[in-house]
Amino acid sequence: MEPLVKHQGKIATLNRVNVDTDQIIPKQFLKRVERTGFGQFLFFDWRFENDGTPNPKFELNQPHMQGASILVAAHNFGCGSSREHAPWALHDYGFKVIIAPSFADIFYNNCVKNGMLPIRLNGDQTNELLERGEKHEFELNVDLQNQTISGADFQASFDIDPYWKEMLLNGWDEIGLTLRYEQQINKFEESHLA
8 A cells, every 4th residue: 555644635525424335336336356446436326327427416526526535525424334345446536535524433444444544523624624625626635644634724633543543654554564573473483383
């Protein structure tokens, strides 16, 4: 994974509560086994009309949200089943950071394990971002090291577990984290075999 230390990007807003993983990536697209290629199916039932054309009313199809790398959502984002395909689809689409007042726990963990930063902000701060990004382009600067978010007349700080923070800052997945102790593991294996 790529380290995520600081990120500057445009926001896309999805002011819907209880967005579940079935809405993020519908079940008919779960036949793939690799982590790539899911972005094209992100929010498929909302993004596209029945004939396959983009739904002009869907938030992410708005011109000022094209190319956004930060998703701002409402309460309980990522609820439903624990499928890891949902973070894969968001990441493949181009999102690096997801901001919401609350996340489903498994979804939150899966985001970090796949190199995305989920940020919990209080409802008032999230609502302010949802309002700012709904009709006009809005950019944010996210600083994971200092745990801050800033934009035009917007400042916020956020909490993150030190374990997850270290993983994201260094671009480690859990295998990479384990490999940090490769020498100790090999030493133990040698002594154990003796």
